[in-house]
Amino acid sequence: xxxxxxxxxxxxxxxxxxxxxxxxxxxxxxxxxxxxxxxxxxxxxxxxxxxxxxxxxxxxxxxxxxxxxxxxxxxxxxxxxxxxxxxxxxxxxxxxxxxxxxxxxxxxxxxx
Amino acid sequence: xxxxxxxxxxxxxxxxxxxxxxxxxxxxxxxxxxxxxxxxxxxxxxxxxxxxxxxxxxxxxxxxxxxxxxxxxxxxxxxxxxxxxxxxxxxxxxxxxxxxxxxxxxxxxxxxxxxxxxx
Numbered sequence: 242x243x244x245x246x247x248x249x250x251x252x253x254x255x256x257x258x259x260x261x262x263x264x265x266x267x268x269x270x271x272x273x274x275x276x277x278x279x280x281x282x283x284x285x286x287x288x289x290x291x292x293x294x295x296x297x298x299x300x301x302x303x304x305x306x307x308x309x310x311x312x313x314x315x316x317x318x319x320x321x322x323x324x325x326x327x328x329x330x331x332x333x334x335x336x337x338x339x340x341x342x343x344x345x346x347x348x349x350x351x352x353x
Numbered sequence: 354x355x356x357x358x359x360x361x362x363x364x365x366x367x368x369x370x371x372x373x374x375x376x377x378x379x380x381x382x383x384x385x386x387x388x389x390x391x392x393x394x395x396x397x398x399x400x401x402x403x404x405x406x407x408x409x410x411x412x413x414x415x416x417x418x419x420x421x422x423x424x425x426x427x428x429x430x431x432x433x434x435x436x437x438x439x440x441x442x443x444x445x446x447x448x449x450x451x452x453x454x455x456x457x458x459x460x461x462x463x464x465x466x467x468x469x470x471x472x
Contacts, residue, residue: 242415244397277457279398286448286465287390287398292458330398332457340412342388342400342457 242335245270245345252351258319261348263331264312269343271312275334278307278316281347282327290329291316318350326352355379355461357449362466369439369470375432375449375463383407383427386452388459389434391445391468401447402434417443439470 246264253259263270263278270276276294279287289298291307294314304319314333318325331345361373375387389401402423403412411423422435432449446465453460 275455275457277459279459281398286462287450287459288462289453289458289460292453292460293455296454298453298458298460332398332400332459334457340403340410340456341414342403344390344398344400347397 242269242341242343245331245333245343247329247331247345247348249346250349250351252353253318253321254353255321255323257321258317259321259350260318261316261329261331261350263314263316263333263345265314265333265335265343266312268337269312269333269335270309270314272337273334274309276307276309276314277332278305278314279330279332280325280327281330287330321352323352326350355451357451357461357463359447359449359463359466362447362468364469364471365439366472367440367470370435370437371439371468373434373436373447373449373466373468375434377430377432377449377451380451382425382430386410386456387425387432388450388452389423389432390448390450390459390462391443392448392465393442393445396445399445403452404432436468439468441470444468444470
């Protein structure tokens with residue numbers, strides 16, 4: 242099982258929207274509706290932002306949304322705010338023959 | 354309030370062993386699957402291992418299979434990770450995380466414990 246592919250960095254200005262892609266294969270992202278997204282600020286534990294591709298946990302802003310097309314999942318953040326600057330990781334179930342979980346390499350979001 | 358508190362990290366020589374613990378509180382521990390996820394310094398997240406609520410199902414990443422053992426004690430609300438034959442590449446912050454609504458929805462995380470493997 243290989244890690245999912247994310248862009249190393251993205252940036253945007255306050256108020257703008259950005260999208261982070263997460264590319265997998267037909268064995269992980271493409272086969273299961275089990276993609277999640279995590280936000281991690283420096284020195285902190287990750288925080289669940291999206292699960293099952295597009296669902297938001299209670300308390301997560303509706304500025305965060307998720308989607309999937311084929312083998313690629315996406316996280317969109319609208320109305321960018323300074324506090325959104327963080328690392329973002331996608332995650333997918335990848336258990337074709339046995340239980341397995343894979344993460345993306347992470348994307349550094351810079352709010353200009 | 355859900356809390357997960359890891360402990361047991363430290364400096365260990367290559368080939369050595371270490372046992373990590375994760376103390377859970379604020380929820381019915383015995384009802385949830387639990388996981389270990391690690392993060393090497395300056396690197397991304399890596400899933401390490403998962404254990405079902407009753408320990409019936411246990412899974413490992415290929416990178417740790419045969420060297421690490423996950424376990425839990427529901428009476429003590431605790432999760433463990435026994436790490437043997439440690440390598441330099443095992444150096445990381447180790448997080449315990451609770452399974453949320455579904456697999457891969459890790460809804461609560463601990464603060465992490467640092468394991469450094471070095472001679």
